[in-house]
Amino acid sequence: MKNFSLTYRRFGTAALLIEWPQSISEDILTDIIAFQSAIEKRPPAGLIEIVPTYASLTLFFNELKDFQSTTKKLNFFYDSRISNQSDNKRWIIPVCYEEQFGIDLQEISNTLKVSKQEIIDIHSSQPYRVHFIGFLPGFLYLGGLNSKLHCPRRESPRLRITKGSVGIGGSQTGIYPIDSPGGWNIIGGTPIPLFDSSKTRPCFVRPGDTLKFDPIDQLTYDQINQEIEQGNYAPKVEIL
Incomplete structure (x- = not known):
């Protein structure tokens, strides 16, 4: 070391x-x-x-x-x-990049001159290392965003970003764990709750772990969301 x-x-x-x-x-x-x-x-x-x-x-x-x-x-x-x-783990995080969730995907595509599908492919093709957790409870600071997707934050932050929104801000990507204001460009959404104050470990991810985004459609998103509400879903994990 x-x-x-x-x-x-x-x-x-x-x-x-x-x-x-x-x-x-x-x-x-x-x-x-x-x-x-x-x-x-x-x-x-x-x-x-x-x-x-x-x-x-x-x-x-x-x-x-x-x-x-x-x-x-x-x-x-x-x-x-x-x-x-x-001890590190790799978490597989399902993300729906469809228009309902990826509200800024077209704008980023125009800015970067990269197709929406290519943005999705690049964003979901590699693992991201969790460096630390902060800003909001369960907000993961991730390293490793491909330089092709580096995109300035929005000039006017939104007053409310929906929990589970996946965004890009500058050279970083991340997931909003709760509803909050935010200035990142939103390209998708995940049903996986990254912060639950009722649990012994409110955030199941730890610094040093990695995340990999797995593209899903709206139907799969709804199915996972239903399983989560029923308490029947556990995030997929790989031991590294």
């Missing part, structure tokens, strides 16, 4: 920010997950929460009395980290 030169600095009065080189990278993601796991196994005193992003970990404490001592301990954890990539 690749070693990085990390930067440690205070983040407010009771938090510590650990930074990697500022880029979206599979190597950095693997390193962040391994480091976070090492910290969680032997958490420093007073640690409340660890929040990952594309290239950082923020550690929140009840109070951070001794920055130097804590940093020294974290350096030891970093040196002893072990990659846990074998």
